[in-house]
Amino acid sequence: MEAFTQHQGLVVPLDRANVDTDAIIPKQFLKSIKRSGFGPNLFDEWRYMDHGEPGMDNSKRPVNPDFILNFPRYEGASVLLARENFGCGSSREHAPWALEDYGFKAVIAPSYADIFFNNCFKNGILPIVLDNKTMDVLFEEAESTEGYQLAIDLDKQTVTRPNGEVISFEVEPDRKHSLYNGLDDIGITLQQEQSITDYEEARKQRAPWLFS
Amino acid sequence: MAKTLYDKLWDDHLVAENPDGSALIYIDRQLLHEVTSPQAFEGLKIAGRKPRRIEANLATPDHNVPTTNNEREQGISGIADPISLIQVKTLDENCDEFGVTQFNIDDIRQGIVHVVGPEQGYTLPGLTMVCGDSHTATHGAFGAMAFGVGTSEVEHVLATQCLRQKKMKNMLVKVDGKLGYGVTAKDVVLAVIGEIGTAGGNGHAIEFAGTAIEELSMEGRMTICNMAIEAGARVGLVAVDDKTIEYVKGRPFAPQKEHWDMAVKAWNDLHTDEGAHFDTIVELKAEDIAPQVTWGTSPEMVKPVTGSIPNPLSEDNPVKKEGIERALEYMDLKADSAISSIPVDKVFIGSCTNSRIEDMREAAEVAKGRKVAASVKQAMVVPGSGLVKEQAEAEGLDKIFVEAGFEWREPGCSMCLAMNADRLEPGEHCASTSNRNFEGRQGQGGRTHLVSPAMAAAAAVYGHFTDVRDIEISSLRGGA
Numbered sequence: 001m002e003a004f005t006q007h008q009g010l011v012v013p014l015d016r017a018n019v020d021t022d023a024i025i026p027k028q029f030l031k032s033i034k035r036s037g038f039g040p041n042l043f044d045e046w047r048y049m050d051h052g053e054p055g056m057d058n059s060k061r062p063v064n065p066d067f068i069l070n071f072p073r074y075e076g077a078s079v080l081l082a083r084e085n086f087g088c089g090s091s092r093e094h095a096p097w098a099l100e101d102y103g104f105k106a107v108i109a110p111s112y113a114d115i116f117f118n119n120c121f122k123n124g125i126l127p128i129v130l131d132n133k134t135m136d137v138l139f140e141e142a143e144s145t146e147g148y149q150l151a152i153d154l155d156k157q158t159v160t161r162p163n164g165e166v167i168s169f170e171v172e173p174d175r176k177h178s179l180y181n182g183l184d185d186i187g188i189t190l191q192q193e194q195s196i197t198d199y200e201e202a203r204k205q206r207a208p209w210l211f212s
Numbered sequence: 213m214a215k216t217l218y219d220k221l222w223d224d225h226l227v228a229e230n231p232d233g234s235a236l237i238y239i240d241r242q243l244l245h246e247v248t249s250p251q252a253f254e255g256l257k258i259a260g261r262k263p264r265r266i267e268a269n270l271a272t273p274d275h276n277v278p279t280t281n282n283e284r285e286q287g288i289s290g291i292a293d294p295i296s297l298i299q300v301k302t303l304d305e306n307c308d309e310f311g312v313t314q315f316n317i318d319d320i321r322q323g324i325v326h327v328v329g330p331e332q333g334y335t336l337p338g339l340t341m342v343c344g345d346s347h348t349a350t351h352g353a354f355g356a357m358a359f360g361v362g363t364s365e366v367e368h369v370l371a372t373q374c375l376r377q378k379k380m381k382n383m384l385v386k387v388d389g390k391l392g393y394g395v396t397a398k399d400v401v402l403a404v405i406g407e408i409g410t411a412g413g414n415g416h417a418i419e420f421a422g423t424a425i426e427e428l429s430m431e432g433r434m435t436i437c438n439m440a441i442e443a444g445a446r447v448g449l450v451a452v453d454d455k456t457i458e459y460v461k462g463r464p465f466a467p468q469k470e471h472w473d474m475a476v477k478a479w480n481d482l483h484t485d486e487g488a489h490f491d492t493i494v495e496l497k498a499e500d501i502a503p504q505v506t507w508g509t510s511p512e513m514v515k516p517v518t519g520s521i522p523n524p525l526s527e528d529n530p531v532k533k534e535g536i537e538r539a540l541e542y543m544d545l546k547a548d549s550a551i552s553s554i555p556v557d558k559v560f561i562g563s564c565t566n567s568r569i570e571d572m573r574e575a576a577e578v579a580k581g582r583k584v585a586a587s588v589k590q591a592m593v594v595p596g597s598g599l600v601k602e603q604a605e606a607e608g609l610d611k612i613f614v615e616a617g618f619e620w621r622e623p624g625c626s627m628c629l630a631m632n633a634d635r636l637e638p639g640e641h642c643a644s645t646s647n648r649n650f651e652g653r654q655g656q657g658g659r660t661h662l663v664s665p666a667m668a669a670a671a672a673v674y675g676h677f678t679d680v681r682d683i684e685i686s687s688l689r690g691g692a
Contacts, residue, residue: 016538017531018410018510022650027631031276031295033250033302035363045652054295083531085411088444089650090629091346092248093362114414114446115346115360122364174234174376185364186261189372192228192236196264196374199227199238207338209467209475210240 002124003182007105008151009078012068013142019082020089021116025098028053038094039101043069073146081138082109086127087116096123106152108159110135121175122185126154128169154180214485216382217449218417221357221482225340227374237377239369240339243325244271244312246303247631248344252367253306263310264373270334271307271314273300274324275631279594279621287318296632323597323623326350326564330434331599333463337452337479342369347564347647349440353433354460355452355482357417360441380447381491383416384484387424389498394681396574397432398566398645398664400424400496401439402504406514408494413445416492419484420450424498430459431570438565439647442511451483505551505677506649506662508539513649515551517667517679523547542651543659544639552677554661557640559584559591559672560654561665562621563628566645567596569603571665575645576609577685578669584617585675592619592634594626618672630655643671 029041031054040058047069049062063070069077080099086109087095096119099107106126120127130138141161142148151160154176159167178185189196204211215223227236249271256263263269276296283290288304291297300317307314315321315328322328326347329335335351341358342348344366351358361368365375385404405412418440425433433450440448450456457476460466467475502516513536515521524536524547540547545554561567561575572595584591593613595601601623604610610620627634628646630653636642638657645668646653649660663671666685670678 017535020510020648020650022629022648022653026652026656027629030247030631031293031299033254033299035251035254045656051656085414085444088410089346089648091344091348091360091362093251093344093364096362111411111414113411113444115362115441119362119364122362172233172378174230174232177232184259185376186259186368186371189236189368189374189376192374193372195228195236196238196372200373203238203240207240207475207478209471210336210339212467212471 001122001182001184004105004124004126004154004179006151006153007078008149009105010074010076011079011081011142011148011150012074012077013081013139014068015083015139017083018085018088021087021092021095022089024087024095025092026052030092030094035097036101038098039103042098042102043067076103078103078105079150079152080104080107081135081142082107083135084109084111086112088113091115093119093122096120096125100125108135108138121179124179124182126152126179128152128159130159130167130169134167214488216484216488216490217355217419217451217482218357218380218382218447219488221338221340222379224338225357234376234378236374238340238374239342240268241334241341242269242366242369243329243341243343243348244269244366245275245325245345246273246299247275248363249306249366250299250302251363252370253310255367256370261371263370266311268373269312269370270329271303271312272322272325272328273303273317275625275629276300277317277624278632279624279626279634281622284622292633320598320602323600324564324567324625326438327567327596327600330354330430331463331597333460333466336460336466337456337482342375346441347438349446349448350434350438350564352437352440352447352449353430354456355449355479357447359446380417381415382489383413383418383445383492383494384490385418385420386422386493386495387420387498388422389424390427391424391498391501392681394503394666395501396664396666397428397435399501399504401436402506402511402514402662403496403501404494405439405443405511406504407496408443410442410510410512411444413440413443416445417447417449418443418445420448421484425450426453429570430455431568434568435565439511442647452479503664503667503680505667507543507545507551508536509542509649509651510539511647511649511662513539517551517677520548520550521545552679555587555641555676556643556671557589558636558642559588559668560594560627560642560644560646561592561668562594562596562626563646564596564625565647566665567594567600569600571645572600572604572609573607575665575669576612578666578673578680578683579616579618580612582616582673584672587675588672590619591617591672592621592627594621595623597623627654629653643668643677
């Protein structure tokens with residue numbers, strides 16, 4: 001996994017609550033057995049005018065000019081602003097895979113669905129939680145200012161607005177550590193292998209039916 | 213100290229507590245399916261890692277499998293879509309290579325993972341259980357801590373039998389009283405979601421309790437826990453009681469002989485202690501719950517069948533107001549019109565929420581001696597597993613459905629998420645017993661209305677949503 005330390009990038013505001021994982025990456029693209037290549041189908045049903053299927057040449061499909069990701073001014077955006085409960089619905093990790101493949105490094109929203117939030121950290125995407133009042137300011141600025149960028153520093157846990165104002169955010173220490181260093185979670189867990197073996201031995205005594 | 217059921221399950225699976233506040237939790241069992249497992253197996257291979265306890269995994273293909281009898285008679289070669297075929301084949305190959313027990317497409321035990329697990333006794337009280345599928349909360353009906361994970365965590369569990377987790381908060385949803393005639397578990401959980409919202413349970417494990425929940429069958433409890441995720445909660449739970457133990461007894465993977473007695477003794481403690489602390493408590497009266505119908509594009513957009521579609525003008529919160537306006541536009545519905553006036557183009561009875569034998573019986577009771585309305589283009593019944601199908605056929609339910617004009621299909625996820633050929637066309641309204649009414653969920657441009665099996669069957673017969681309580685059905689009594 002790619003580490004996330006600092007990032008400054010163009011911001012795109014997606015002003016909708018309860019954006020679900022079916023919207024982020026529709027089910028027909030879940031048939032892939034790979035982890036990559038989902039970016040062109042991110043928000044597929046909102047982004048294109050036709051029905052998308054795997055294997056299509058997406059560069060030849062009619063795009064929806066009214067969908068915000070298609071506005072020329074947001075081309076190359078790497079920070080996504082969203083509203084409440086972003087990523088609700090299914091557990092598909094294809095959702096963060098699609099965001100990452102598109103080029104997003106961070107999402108900023110007032111709240112996320114739990115599984116999606118967790119999945120982001122496994123894929124080098126930083127999901128930042130900011131309160132609704134701050135979100136309103138960021139949405140207003142991103143919509144009114146062409147080329148609006150935010151600077152994110154994971155170590156300092158800050159988002160810096162173009163005017164220099166610094167906004168702090170919270171992140172759990174273990175998630176921060178893994179993301180900041182781009183660590184392999186399985187490798188970390190395997191460092192505790194002795195504890196796992198000890199637990200397993202005890203569990204075998206308590207619940208032998210699970211081991212027979 | 214008095215503990216909640218969730219506290220007990222958490223404490224019982226704690227491998228290590230880390231200084232940074234995270235914990236390592238032991239995962240007893242994992243369910244695998246074709247969509248979220250290929251990248252996990254690939255990850256293991258790339259890293260040169262071996263599964264820690266391969267016997268702690270059970271696999272079956274469900275999302276991509278076709279459901280017509282013709283296709284299924286051809287086994288795996290009946291999968292017409294080449295990309296779906298690769299995914300199902302990849303599951304076969306991975307299960308063979310790693311030695312995972314699999315119920316493949318030709319096996320009568322094949323079905324939707326969340327139907328198969330309980331049916332086989334693979335799901336047991338007191339377990340921790342995961343699956344790369346958000347509806348894993350279903351298994352919480354057995355007093356098990358079960359939750360959906362992403363593919364990275366599927367791989368993590370294969371490699372380590374553990375997950376790094378943060379303990380969630382405790383929420384109690386208490387439903388006391390007696391459910392009325394024609395009001396089912398599905399209506400209860402939709403009413404709960406309508407009450408607390410789709411984010412209401414975020415960060416929480418929800419325990420469902422109260423006399424109305426105790427009265428429910430195991431199938432009903434599974435329906436309720438299944439949709440905990442639609443209220444934002446990864447974990448849904450119901451305490452273990454005699455019904456739980458009776459259900460598990462004698463199933464293929466259930467403990468046998470002296471292990472059975474030992475297990476039952478341990479399981480009898482799987483309930484919340486008197487006086488245990490809940491961070492949030494929500495109470496509903498069973499008598500207040502009517503059959504429910506979702507009208508919008510989020511499960512929280514739900515009304516009693518006797519109600520009407522909300523008007524955005526009466527919503528003060530601008531984000532919510534816009535959400536209602538967007539949903540009405542997508543669903544092509546008019547504010548303030550009656551729910552019962554919504555016409556239905558297709559009907560889907562199935563999914564991990566409502567495809568168990570009891571759901572089949574409930575729908576058949578309504579379909580019996582009636583006909584699917586001429587205006588309904590398609591009505592399909594998709595049993596949750598080969599064994600559910602077999603049981604239903606033994607009871608003659610398939611004949612009732614077919615005579616009424618329903619299609620009787622082979623088991624799979626089918627039109628719940630439309631990964632296979634079963635889907636809505638743009639603009640079609642569907643009465644569906646599934647769990648999500650998101651935009652495009654059942655097919656691009658499709659319009660989903662979530663309902664109980666009885667309500668779906670009634671919508672099929674009348675061509676629009678109809679209060680099942682107004683229909684003469686002898687056996688549909690409270691809590692059915």
